[in-house]
Amino acid sequence: DGTAEWWRGAVLYQVYPRSFQDSDGDGVGDLPGLIDRLDHIADLGVDAIWVCPFYPSPQRDFGYDISDHCAVDPAFGRLEDVDRLIAAAHTRGLRVLLDLVGGHTSDRHPWFAASRRNREAPTGDWYVWADPRPDGTPPNNWLSVFGGPAWTWEPRRRQYYLHHFLSTQPALNLHNPAVQDALLGIAEFWLERGVDGFRLDALDFFTHDPELRDNPANPPPDGSVPAKLFGMQRHDHDMIQPGTKPVLRRLRALLDRYPGRATLGEVSSQDGAYRRIAGYTEGRDHLHMAYTLRPLRHGFDHPTVSALLSDAIATCERGWPCFSFSNHDVERAASRWAPGGQPDPRMTRLLLALLLSLPGSACLYQGEELGLPEAVLREADIRDPFGLTYWPEFKGRDGSRTPMPWRGDLPHAGFTTPRSTPWLPVAETHYDLSVSEQEMAPDSTLAFTRSLLRLRRDEPALRHGEAESLGLPAPLFGFAREAAGRRITLLFNLSGGAVALPPELSEGLTPLIGPSVAARSLPAWGFAVLAEAETAVMVMSP
Ligand code: TEU
Numbered sequence: 157d158g159t160a161e162w163w164r165g166a167v168l169y170q171v172y173p174r175s176f177q178d179s180d181g182d183g184v185g186d187l188p189g190l191i192d193r194l195d196h197i198a199d200l201g202v203d204a205i206w207v208c209p210f211y212p213s214p215q216r217d218f219g220y221d222i223s224d225h226c227a228v229d230p231a232f233g234r235l236e237d238v239d240r241l242i243a244a245a246h247t248r249g250l251r252v253l254l255d256l257v258g259g260h261t262s263d264r265h266p267w268f269a270a271s272r273r274n275r276e277a278p279t280g281d282w283y284v285w286a287d288p289r290p291d292g293t294p295p296n297n298w299l300s301v302f303g304g305p306a307w308t309w310e311p312r313r314r315q316y317y318l319h320h321f322l323s324t325q326p327a328l329n330l331h332n333p334a335v336q337d338a339l340l341g342i343a344e345f346w347l348e349r350g351v352d353g354f355r356l357d358a359l360d361f362f363t364h365d366p367e368l369r370d371n372p373a374n375p376p377p378d379g380s381v382p383a384k385l386f387g388m389q390r391h392d393h394d395m396i397q398p399g400t401k402p403v404l405r406r407l408r409a410l411l412d413r414y415p416g417r418a419t420l421g422e423v424s425s426q427d428g429a430y431r432r433i434a435g436y437t438e439g440r441d442h443l444h445m446a447y448t449l450r451p452l453r454h455g456f457d458h459p460t461v462s463a464l465l466s467d468a469i470a471t472c473e474r475g476w477p478c479f480s481f482s483n484h485d486v487e488r489a490a491s492r493w494a495p496g497g498q499p500d501p502r503m504t505r506l507l508l509a510l511l512l513s514l515p516g517s518a519c520l521y522q523g524e525e526l527g528l529p530e531a532v533l534r535e536a537d538i539r540d541p542f543g544l545t546y547w548p549e550f551k552g553r554d555g556s557r558t559p560m561p562w563r564g565d566l567p568h569a570g571f572t573t574p575r576s577t578p579w580l581p582v583a584e585t586h587y588d589l590s591v592s593e594q595e596m597a598p599d600s601t602l603a604f605t606r607s608l609l610r611l612r613r614d615e616p617a618l619r620h621g622e623a624e625s626l627g628l629p630a631p632l633f634g635f636a637r638e639a640a641g642r643r644i645t646l647l648f649n650l651s652g653g654a655v656a657l658p659p660e661l662s663e664g665l666t667p668l669i670g671p672s673v674a675a676r677s678l679p680a681w682g683f684a685v686l687a688e689a690e691t692a693v694m695v696m697s698p
Contacts, residue, residue: 168478168517186237187233202250206255223262253352259358261328281329284317347411359423404436468515480519490529492530511524512608521556525601561589563591616640617640617642621638622637632678644668
């Protein structure tokens with residue numbers, strides 16, 4: 157809808173363009189290919205797309221290492237293709253958010269090339285440089301998300317520079333107003349081209365403790381205790397470094413000059429409770445929405461999943477969370493949450509129903525509408541050797557980045573031309589789940605996703621309604637959404653076995669999805685979406 161607050165209750169579809177659709181046969185997805193596939197996205201009934209980076213980059217971190225924030229890498233197309241994408245999306249009622257990678261650049265960026273050569277260069281203080289300790293070691297014990305120290309030595313300056321990620325991703329010094337100006341200039345460049353907002357990459361790493369104090373969470377380098385890989389900063393605050401707040405305020409002031417624009421903050425390193433997000437999404441001087449990695453990390457076997465969800469619901473009393481169960485950095489939820497890693501279509505649908513009925517906004521990752529499981533790749537196919545050392549058992553990122561399967565009957569599932577070699581292979585298990593296969597099946601996950609999004613659009617309570625946790629005993633999880641006097645009750649069985657429904661659930665509820673409470677129980681991974689009898693208007697099968 158055209159309202160300025162379209163993002164409240166919106167569903168954003170995350171496109172990883174490298175793996176969405178290749179139009180020129182080089183095996184890498186591109187912007188013209190994305191434009192050709194916009195109808196698939198619009199037909200889902202989502203409100204916006206968040207497009208991952210397509211800017212010039214050496215591709216060491218697959219586009220999150222940027223050497224020019226205001227251009228398009230030739231592998232993805234040209235600047236005019238962005239204009240075409242924005243126009244084609246708007247024609248279909250889709251808003252467009254771009255990835256704003258504000259915390260670091262590629263080491264090939266001209267700013268860094270000059271900065272590393274000469275302290276007196278105009279960009280000499282645009283990155284985080286620090287002298288070595290007397291013994292020549294790095295200034296403190298911060299570590300990189302990709303493992304190893306967060307500092308790399310630059311002999312020409314005889315100093316270390318900070319990088320929270322790869323050493324080819326030097327951290328920008330956003331304490332420096334000139335760098336803030338440059339970041340705002342990037343945002344303004346894209347706003348002027350008509351984008352509707354930004355997903356702020358790794359927002360919790362935008363700034364750093366200017367005193368470079370050791371992180372108390374990281375033990376002495378004798379390795380006696382495994383260091384917290386990403387706890388490289390002193391998190392004296394709840395979630396975002398204090399130095400980032402002025403940057404957010406300036407960015408918000410810029411966006412407020414473009415009515416209807418929105419920001420989505422990625423706050424991953426904090427396993428923080430959702431309540432903390434509220435502090436950054438309630439005021440006018442911060443983000444519109446934010447998500448954390450928390451639900452992206454766990455599965456139903458996690459003892460606190462119900463607490464996590466109740467916590468998330470509580471957030472909406474003050475702030476505006478955005479939920480995301482899958483993305484390009486973590487194992488696809490259909491596998492991550494599956495018991496023993498064997499995807500169960502019933503559980504996959506429960507996840508979609510949960511994602512699209514929780515309060516706040518939601519991100520749907522490309523392929524999630526198809527119920528895609530994590531791809532299993534041969535060693536030879538691994539392209540992201542760094543993986544992300546989020547947590548010990550993490551298996552790396554390629555498995556969630558394989559190309560979208562469009563056609564089950566074509567080589568590479570129609571992602572690229574038969575004779576080309578896709579940058580990652582299409583997963584064998586994805587051909588039978590391709591869009592073409594599911595278009596032909598009325599009871600497919602694709603059809604179910606579309607019907608869920610239609611229900612969300614037709615039920616204001618599911619989009620904007622107040623949320624209240626029902627405090628049901630695990631493995632049941634239930635909450636209610638209410639708006640304009642209409643109350644929707646949602647019940648989820650977060651387990652692989654049938655579970656009885658508590659008797660206090662009134663009989664006066666009519667199912668919109670799934671069994672009626674008269675069934676007195678929910679099957680394995682079962683769920684029900686119910687309305688008061690007199691107001692129920694639609695019944696759908698799960
Ligand atoms: O990811 C952010 C990120 O990896 C960290 O916040 C990490 O999730 C956390 O420390 C562990 O819980 C973004 C992009 O999504 C990712 O693809 C990039 O590699 C990264 O930033 C660097 O730009």
